Amino acid sequence: MEKKISTAVIKRLPRYYRYLSELLDQGIDRISSGELSRKMNVTASQIRQDFNNFGGFGQQGYGYNVDYLKNEIGKILGLDKQYHVIILGAGNLGRALANYTGFIKRGFLVCGIFDVDPDKIGKSVGSLRVQDMSELGTFVRENPVEIAALTLPTSKAPGVAKELLDMGIYGFWNFAATDLHLPEEAAVENVHLAESLMRLSYNIANIPHESEGDKINEKE
Amino acid sequence: MEKKISTAVIKRLPRYYRYLSELLDQGIDRISSGELSRKMNVTASQIRQDFNNFGGFGQQGYGYNVDYLKNEIGKILGLDKQYHVIILGAGNLGRALANYTGFIKRGFLVCGIFDVDPDKIGKSVGSLRVQDMSELGTFVRENPVEIAALTLPTSKAPGVAKELLDMGIYGFWNFAATDLHLPEEAAVENVHLAESLMRLSYNIANIPHESEGDKINEKE
DNA sequence: TAGATTGTTAATCGATTAACAATC
DNA sequence: TAGATTGTTAATCGATTAACAATC
Secondary structure (H helix, E strand, O other), X not given: OOOOOOHHHHHHHHHHHHHHHHHHHOOXXXXXXXXXXXXXXXXXXXXXXXXXXXXXXXXXXXXXXXXXXXXXXXXXXXXXXXXXXXXXXXXXXXXXXXXXXXXXXXXXXXXXXXXXOOOOOOOXXXXXXXXXHHHHHHHHHHOOOOEEEEOOOOOOHHHHHHHHHHOXXXXXXXXXXXXXOOOOOOEEXXXXXXXXXXXXXXXHHOOOOOOOHHHHXXXX | OOOOOOHHHHHHHHHHXXXXXXXXXXXXXXXXXXXXXXXXXXXXXXXXXXXXXXXXXXXXXXXXXXXXXXXXXXXXXXXXXXXXXXXXXXXXXXXXXXXXXXXXXXXXXEEEEEEOOOOOOOOEEOOEEEEEHHHHHHHHHHOXXXXXXXXXXXXXXXXXXXXXXXXXXXXXXXXXXXXOOOOOOOEEEEOOHHHHHHHHHHHHHOOOOOOOHHHHHOOO
């Protein structure tokens, strides 16, 4: 019945959501695919195709209602749900995520942070206290947890992820520089900062200069 | 002369680099596209196509030399270069990046961190001291800087990015929840954590269950 | 109604996969 | 040499763009 939505489309949805939120903040309550395409620098055709994967959100001759469209995309993304997040690893990044209050607004509630380091255990991070990794099993049994943010050492990540999956946690926000190799029923979102930096490095090294290639005759 | 490499290929290069580094750590000095494809869960055909965008790195009947291939990909990614990074915004994330020593190893040297908040200015972060944003111009004039990491409030990011570009910085590692809208000679790598979380949310909400669809007859 | 703009089909483009000849 | 595996061309697949009829 339901046709499978391509990952290319899913990857674009959060950006639409962001732009629609901005429009709403600016008090704009209506937009056409054409206007939106200019703002977002994509084709109007792609915008309409993307939205129509989920049924028609617009109206011929009018365009799209910003508030309605934003909410619909929010529902598709599951942003109407409340998620409980635990953070594994209380290093720099783990603590930064725990302190980052922006997520809570969106329905992501950080409810626990764990580490193995005795120097970190017991220290407070935001409104939480760092717990010993050995308490993880008990905590997960006694509290609802849907998402695990992995900010622990690369070598530990796949093992801990597997344990968490066995405890019934299916959502992984993976910041460790490794693939988790979990079965496909797990939902894994990787944030590989090192890879991101490498792509930046590539792009800096390959910035097209005016004095090169096709552009040689464009200026001057 | 040079044919344009597609972004799809570029996005995969860092992952190859990571796997090749792991193989090297394991003392494996030779690998075929077939073996690598099994480890990485991609097709051997894609691996060969990707590498051949840059000329042949392998040898028929033998495969690829891991060390050589890793170094070649590193060079393509520009990892043989040294980059100087400044961090704009000394919040949780900015401080986490400044403290993250893993980047240095790879040729990314964090040499400055800036903020406008008087409470933060002067405080030390790792081996650095938070500088007043007003000192930014002087600093950039007197020190080599190729990359700016933007961890400042969303509303400030595009303006600051434009200023930095005018100062001659072309590499942007953007953590702010906005597009920077810079001209195309800028190299921008976005790390949109909120969007990443939204994709995770979608994927959790759409985990295929055994009791659904095609899979209904597979188990039991 | 006429104008605007969507929803949707068809055409194009690009990326992935398959196949196999070249060659180590 | 024979076997293995690449480099590379051809076939397939999927995603993007264009076009336009439907309709508000």
